[in-house]
Amino acid sequence: MTEEMKAGPDERLSYEQARAELASVVERLEAGGTSLEESLALWERGEQLAEICQRWLDGARARIDAARQRAED
Incomplete structure (x- = not known):
């Protein structure tokens, strides 16, 4: 979870909670x-929740990509 996601109470939602x-x-x-x-x-609430979910998914993708890169090195 990024610092930006920790900014407000909505951003503290887990992916599963937001979904x-x-x-x-x-x-x-x-x-x-x-x-x-x-x-x-x-x-408007749906848009906020969708953005939170997308940030979680983007973070997961970044972690997967980093793990794959380490495995290739």
Whole structure:
């Protein structure tokens, strides 16, 4: 986890926590029945969670690439 990810409480979420919350947000949006304002708030939260997940995945990819590079050397 990078220092940037440690900045706020949302960024302290594990990948699994962020992914689970994102799935919940998507379910609520797909179900409909929310006001426009609530839908927009859910969409914005989903974007935040997707960014957190992507940072975790990018970090995992970097670790894998580094391990492969060490194995090749």
